[in-house]
Amino acid sequence: MNLLFVCTGNTCRSPMAEAIFKSKKIKGVNVKSAGVFADQYSMASTNTVQVLAENGIEIDHQSSPLTEERVTWATIILTMTSSHKELVLSKFPFAHDKVFTLVEYGRGLAGDVSDPFGGSVDIYRATYKELSDLLEDVKSKIENNL
Ligand SMILES: N[C@@H](Cc1ccc(OP(=O)(O)O)cc1)C(=O)O
Numbered sequence: 593m594n595l596l597f598v599c600t601g602n603t604c605r606s607p608m609a610e611a612i613f614k615s616k617k618i619k620g621v622n623v624k625s626a627g628v629f630a631d632q633y634s635m636a637s638t639n640t641v642q643v644l645a646e647n648g649i650e651i652d653h654q655s656s657p658l659t660e661e662r663v664t665w666a667t668i669i670l671t672m673t674s675s676h677k678e679l680v681l682s683k684f685p686f687a688h689d690k691v692f693t694l695v696e697y698g699r700g701l702a703g704d705v706s707d708p709f710g711g712s713v714d715i716y717r718a719t720y721k722e723l724s725d726l727l728e729d730v731k732s733k734i735e736n737n738l
Pocket of ligand 1: 599600601602603604605606627707708709
């Protein structure tokens with residue numbers, strides 16, 4: 593299965609989620625990320641790289657906009673916020689049965705992963721913790737469905 597994480601700029605949250613999830617090395621699961629307002633070829637933010645490194649996770653990332661090709665590639669699309677979900681659905685209505693917010697998919701609840709952009713490294717550490725907890729829930733759910 594192909595899992596796609598989506599945020600705004602594809603330099604902080606979704607690349608972090610992608611790197612954390614890839615580090616779990618779940619067989620049969622491919623992972624990518626994209627941003628609803630992303631440039632092409634921007635690096636992951638310095639604090640994202642640092643916080644991942646503190647947790648023993650390497651990242652080699654270039655940002656990607658959310659393209660129809662990437663949406664088509666995905667089996668499941670997990671967005672950081674409900675606004676991202678709405679944007680994905682408005683641009684790509686054909687994806688309606690495979691787009692969820694991360695919190696909705698992992699916990700069955702409403703909620704957003706807040707944007708650390710421009711924040712201190714401690715803010716990025718909080719984002720890392722939030723994402724890694726949510727991604728444990730996503731991992732259990734996916735493994736139960738594989
Ligand atoms: N605000 C940024 C765009 C941006 C927004 C959020 C952001 O974080 P994330 O990658 O988590 O969406 C990254 C970039 C700009 O003015 O270019």
